[in-house]
Amino acid sequence: MAQHDAIPDQPSISHWIEWLATYGQTENGGVTRLLYSESWQRAQEAMKELMLQHGCQVRFDEVGNLFGRYPGREQPKAIILTGSHIDTVIDGGKYDGAYGILASMLAAHLLYLKYGPPKKTIEVVSLAEEEGSRFPFTFWGSKWVTGQVELEEAKALLDSNGFSLEEAMKQAGFGQPTLALKEKEKIEAFLEVHIEQGVMLERKQKEIGIVTDIVGQRRYTLQFQGESNHAGTTPMSMRKDALRLAAAFITHVTEEAERLDESLVATIGKVVVSPNTPNVIAGGVECSLDVRHANVAYLDAFEKIVFDYREIAKKQNMQMDINRWLNIKPVHLSDKHVQLTRQQAEEAGFSYDVMVSGAGHDAQVFGTFCPTSLIFVPSHKGISHSPEEYTHWQELEKGVEILKRQLYTLAYE
Structure with a gap:
């Protein structure tokens, strides 16, 4: 003690x-x-x-x-x-x-x-x-x-x-x-x-x-669902790699935050990968997203960008779920x-x-x-x-x- x-x-x-x-x-x-x-x-x-x-x-x-x-x-x-x-x-x-x-x-x-x-x-x-x-x-x-x-x-x-x-x-x-x-x-x-x-x-x-x-602050928990599979026997074109999807999303939203307004900040601070094994394709990823701005209109515009990414996940035969658990004006x-x-x-x-x-x-x-x-x-x-x-x-x-x-x-x- x-x-x-x-x-x-x-x-x-x-x-x-x-x-x-x-x-x-x-x-x-x-x-x-x-x-x-x-x-x-x-x-x-x-x-x-x-x-x-x-x-x-x-x-x-x-x-x-x-x-x-x-x-x-x-x-x-x-x-x-x-x-x-x-x-x-x-x-x-x-x-x-x-x-x-x-x-x-x-x-x-x-x-x-x-x-x-x-x-x-x-x-x-x-x-x-x-x-x-x-x-x-x-x-x-x-x-x-x-x-x-x-x-x-x-x-x-x-x-x-x-x-x-x-x-x-x-x-x-x-x-x-x-x-x-x-x-x-x-x-x-x-x-x-x-x-x-x-x-x-x-x-x-x-x-x-x-x-x-x-x-104002909005915080989200994001879940990307793909399919775990063998790292050596699954061709790139046949993969449902949740980590690859999550990584592309992170790049996309951080670039969009910079484009939207210089005062808008977006942070991915926590990432959990499953099964988190070197020779297994990630079947699931959960991450946090923290977004802040002094104007509600910018927060709304950025939130639309986040939610629209679900369509990209769908086109890749994967799923993206979003839980906004904090919304402070x-x-x-x-x-x-x-x-x-x-x-x-x-x-x-x-x-x-x-x-x-x-x-x-x-x-x-x-x-x-x-x-x-x-x-x-x-x-x-x-x-x-x-x-x-x-x-x-x-x-x-x-x-x-x-x-x-x-x-x-x-x-x-």
């Missing part, structure tokens, strides 16, 4: 990130915290202790989202929510998600130390899940908070071992309905600060990214918050860029539910979802400073 450092005595974003990274740390310096895994559970419990040590009222909700609250002295039922997600991809980086949670905790705590209880409630959230790395479902945590999912949906979602989301959730101690709050609370705003996961801020030498829009974030962030960056003397996010974030779920702000800090070389993910501590602190200013404006003024 990995050794975990004690919570650092002095509040520091860089020290806190190193501390939290010990939960789920991999051999090569990455982090793996899949939803409801042991490392995920230990990380959430560690965050609970951090929140308690810094004077928060703490609670878990039904699906394992963790909340640390500084109650408002004048409008306690008006919630300014800030945070990000605790889960990671397999062997991911230590900043993705974790930075947003810890920056929120630090910003809220520093304000509380200096000004006392806020007028409106500040609540820091460590969201259960965003990545979709274990189950074929993303934003489980934020969708629960915003009322977009039901516990019943967890029964049909299976991981690669056939374990259901419902089983995993209950094994981790969650998944049971709880009593509703007697008095209705309202989330008045959601604030998220995140590493960019791209290279634009670093290349432009900007300190802060102010996000106006988050791209592009989200335009609060113009008011964009303007507020610009003003605060200028007041702080930070250079900034106004930009579109090519990665998905919990902010896009909240963006359709309440006024939402998404702030970026630079990622070194644009590397993310990797142990090589890195942001300098000074840049991390600038994100905390902007978030602190936003929280003060929204919860204290």
